[in-house]
Amino acid sequence: MLKIGVFGCGAIGTELCKAIDSGHIDVELYAVYDRHEQATIDLKEQLRNVDPKVLEIVEMVKHVDLVVECASQQAVYEVVPTALHAKCDVMSISVGAFADQNLLKTTTDLAKEYDCKIYLPSGAIAGLDGLKSASAKTIYSVTLTTEKHPRSLAGAPYVIQNNIDLDAITGKTVIFDGMASEAVKAFPANVNVAASLSIAGIGFDRTKVRIVANPALSRNIHEITVEGEFGMFTSRVENVPAPTNPKTSYLAALSAISTLKKIASPLQVGT
Ligand SMILES: NC(=O)C1=CN([C@@H]2O[C@H](COP(=O)(O)OP(=O)(O)OC[C@H]3O[C@@H](n4cnc5c(N)ncnc54)[C@H](O)[C@@H]3O)[C@@H](O)[C@H]2O)C=CC1
Ligand SMILES: O=C([O-])CC(=O)C(=O)O
Numbered sequence: 001m002l003k004i005g006v007f008g009c010g011a012i013g014t015e016l017c018k019a020i021d022s023g024h025i026d027v028e029l030y031a032v033y034d035r036h037e038q039a040t041i042d043l044k045e046q047l048r049n050v051d052p053k054v055l056e057i058v059e060m061v062k063h064v065d066l067v068v069e070c071a072s073q074q075a076v077y078e079v080v081p082t083a084l085h086a087k088c089d090v091m092s093i094s095v096g097a098f099a100d101q102n103l104l105k106t107t108t109d110l111a112k113e114y115d116c117k118i119y120l121p122s123g124a125i126a127g128l129d130g131l132k133s134a135s136a137k138t139i140y141s142v143t144l145t146t147e148k149h150p151r152s153l154a155g156a157p158y159v160i161q162n163n164i165d166l167d168a169i170t171g172k173t174v175i176f177d178g179m180a181s182e183a184v185k186a187f188p189a190n191v192n193v194a195a196s197l198s199i200a201g202i203g204f205d206r207t208k209v210r211i212v213a214n215p216a217l218s219r220n221i222h223e224i225t226v227e228g229e230f231g232m233f234t235s236r237v238e239n240v241p242a243p244t245n246p247k248t249s250y251l252a253a254l255s256a257i258s259t260l261k262k263i264a265s266p267l268q269v270g271t
Contacts, residue, residue, distance in 0.1 A: 005064040008071030009034040011245035015253035061086035073097035091119040095195040096184035121259040124249035127235035129271035139228035158186030176211035183209035
């Protein structure tokens with residue numbers, strides 16, 4: 001049975017571990033880690049059937065087959081290369097980190113060298129399957145419009161640097177309009193999905209991103225439009241936020257669960 005280590009015990013890490021604990025995914029949860037000890041304690045208290053060890057990444061990779069990063073873009077720099085050097089596969093949900101072309105190249109080169117895989121889940125969006133199929137031929141444009149409650153955008157570097165007063169926003173307001181390369185750094189906890197789209201499609205410098213703050217919303221909306229030789233499609237997801245993190249959509253946690261299930265399964269479906 002596949003041995004798993006989960007790095008990051010927040011909203012997504014906790015849902016993933018609970019899915020393993022309940023038997024929904026047929027893998028062994030061997031170890032967990034979080035830089036905040038209390039997060040690992042809170043997580044372990046929610047598990048009934050499994051009792052993972054708490055191991056730092058250098059120890060974790062000695063024992064597991066696959067490390068799941070669900071911590072932060074910053075953590076990707078530590079976790080992904082360490083896992084690959086130890087010949088572990090790795091799933092990374094903080095996909096925005098891979099906007100750094102140097103990180104993308106060094107980690108994919110490492111994966112090739114050690115015959116490992118890097119899995120990037122679809123996260124909080126729908127439509128990556130269609131985009132991947134479409135990218136076998138020319139794609140003309142990819143546009144993501146993300147609409148969230150202003151409180152979900154609090155703390156983003158772009159908001160801080162531009163002194164945007166989120167409390168003063170009373171109606172639907174476009175607060176960012178640019179390319180994915182800039183968006184994922186400006187909003188690292190909000191548009192990791194722009195990175196997945198860029199990697200699957202036409203790259204970070206051609207994928208357009210609009211971020212809209214809307215105080216009337218209780219859901220996180222991601223709308224994607226893709227045009228190409230195949231024709232065009234739009235997808236729109238109205239996401240319920242994760243119970244413990246309003247920035248994160250619940251679907252992102254479910255996507256990590258499903259990706260892990262797919263890795264552990266002999267039957268693969270979808271693009
Ligand atoms: N690809 C996608 O569609 C989505 C990606 N995300 C990203 O997934 C990641 C996890 O999201 P959530 O679980 O909602 O976040 P969270 O904030 O609820 O939990 C993250 C946990 O990781 C820990 N952590 C962060 N950096 C760490 C480090 N360097 N070392 C050790 N522990 C560290 C934190 O202490 C926290 O307990 C975030 O980077 C988030 O931006 C979130 C939603 C959608
Ligand atoms: O969960 C979401 O709605 C999307 C998100 O935060 C991200 O892509 O970083």
